[in-house]
Amino acid sequence: MADKKTKGSDEIKVIEEIVEGYWICPNCNAKNRGAEQQCDACGAIRGEDVQFHCDGDAPVITDEAELAKAKAGPDWICQFCGNTSPAASEKCTGCGSARGSGKQRAVKEIPPGGAQPQSGPAKTNVPPQPMPAAFKIGCGVIALLFFVLMFLSSRETPEKIEIIDNQWTRIIERQEYKTVEEKAWENEVPQAAVKLSSSREIRDYKKIPDGFEEVEETYTEKVKIGEDKVEDGKIDLGNGRFQVKYKMVPKYKEEQRTRMVRREKFRKEPIYAEKVTYNIDRWIDIAPVELKGTQDEPKWPDSGAEKNTPPKVGDVSEKARKETYLVKVRRLSDGKEYEVKEMRNKELTFEQFMKLRKGTQWEAIFSGLGDLREIKLDPAAK
Ligand SMILES: [Zn+2]
Numbered sequence: 001m002a003d004k005k006t007k008g009s010d011e012i013k014v015i016e017e018i019v020e021g022y023w024i025c026p027n028c029n030a031k032n033r034g035a036e037q038q039c040d041a042c043g044a045i046r047g048e049d050v051q052f053h054c055d056g057d058a059p060v061i062t063d064e065a066e067l068a069k070a071k072a073g074p075d076w077i078c079q080f081c082g083n084t085s086p087a088a089s090e091k092c093t094g095c096g097s098a099r100g101s102g103k104q105r106a107v108k109e110i111p112p113g114g115a116q117p118q119s120g121p122a123k124t125n126v127p128p129q130p131m132p133a134a135f136k137i138g139c140g141v142i143a144l145l146f147f148v149l150m151f152l153s154s155r156e157t158p159e160k161i162e163i164i165d166n167q168w169t170r171i172i173e174r175q176e177y178k179t180v181e182e183k184a185w186e187n188e189v190p191q192a193a194v195k196l197s198s199s200r201e202i203r204d205y206k207k208i209p210d211g212f213e214e215v216e217e218t219y220t221e222k223v224k225i226g227e228d229k230v231e232d233g234k235i236d237l238g239n240g241r242f243q244v245k246y247k248m249v250p251k252y253k254e255e256q257r258t259r260m261v262r263r264e265k266f267r268k269e270p271i272y273a274e275k276v277t278y279n280i281d282r283w284i285d286i287a288p289v290e291l292k293g294t295q296d297e298p299k300w301p302d303s304g305a306e307k308n309t310p311p312k313v314g315d316v317s318e319k320a321r322k323e324t325y326l327v328k329v330r331r332l333s334d335g336k337e338y339e340v341k342e343m344r345n346k347e348l349t350f351e352q353f354m355k356l357r358k359g360t361q362w363e364a365i366f367s368g369l370g371d372l373r374e375i376k377l378d379p380a381a382k
């Protein structure tokens with residue numbers, strides 16, 4: 001039986017175990033059992049300076065006689081030969097001298113996760129993993145690409161271009177004043193409406209209490225599924241054994257369960273209202289008119305707009321005017337063609353379009369990535 005004491009019966013239990021540690025021979029580096037007085041490999045005595053170590057897999061002592069030795073107290077150090085002897089021994093196990101005033105080894109408390117005096121062969125602390133080399137290289141390549149793109153994008157070079165085509169489009173969006181049929185609830189009918197008909201329709205529902213019912217309901221419950229044994233400090237007993245304290249931390253799982261619950265029932269009762277069908281005059285979007293051209297001067301199409309005050313059915317009004325200008329360009333150095341609708345994120349204006357006539361040549365600014373940024377229209381800037 002292990003030396004297990006259970007303290008407290010609530011959530012976190014604490015248990016204790018006596019385990020045997022080990023020591024490393026300072027003479028030959030051999031690993032020896034904690035209780036051993038002399039090195040198994042070279043016979044050197046376990047001197048005063050030798051430290052005891054204890055790992056997670058240290059053997060648990062269950063034998064009653066061995067437990068008694070572990071609890072007998074720390075070893076004592078012979079003042080004549082430096083050997084350490086068990087507490088129960090009245091004579092030095094090394095040279096046979098009487099115990100006399102031989103001093104005891106220290107009994108040391110080691111806090112949870114506390115550092116061992118010296119590193120043993122089996123360390124529990126894992127050093128942080130370095131980033132994989134491939135990942136680092138990947139990041140480097142992406143960063144480099146980013147800077148190359150930034151550099152190319154920010155570099156601008158002037159080049160000669162020729163305008164090879166002009167295209168313009170002008171559109172007018174329109175509305176017509178029309179009589180339309182609509183439906184609305186009686187209290188929401190506009191004043192100008194001409195009522196045609198009405199009918200009783202369900203407008204909404206009322207919830208009316210209608211007794212109780214038993215329904216199945218799902219809920220989650222925390223269920224204990226075991227315990228994790230977590231080390232919570234230990235004591236170096238000064239004789240090669242350690243007293244290790246563990247916390248038994250309960251582990252839980254969430255479980256879906258069902259239960260029957262009583263719930264109030266409701267029934268739906270319709271609320272009726274009059275729905276009115278009516279005629280009303282409104283501005284309604286109609287087909288836009290559009291005009292396109294190339295080298296000719298851009299013009300607006302005839303919108304046919306005609307408005308009376310107040311408006312009459314059949315009136316047409318303009319809602320919005322939209323114009324787009326596009327020039328096709330050839331770069332003289334390599335014959336590459338571009339379509340230009342905007343310069344530096346601003347759409348081409350009528351004035352710019354009228355200067356950029358087919359057959360004219362200009363200086364244009366290209367980015368390092370090959371985009372046409374701007375055509376230099378100001379001769380002073382050349
Ligand atoms: Zn040795």
Ligand SMILES: [Zn+2]
Nearest residue numbers: 078081092095
């Ligand atoms: Zn001795």
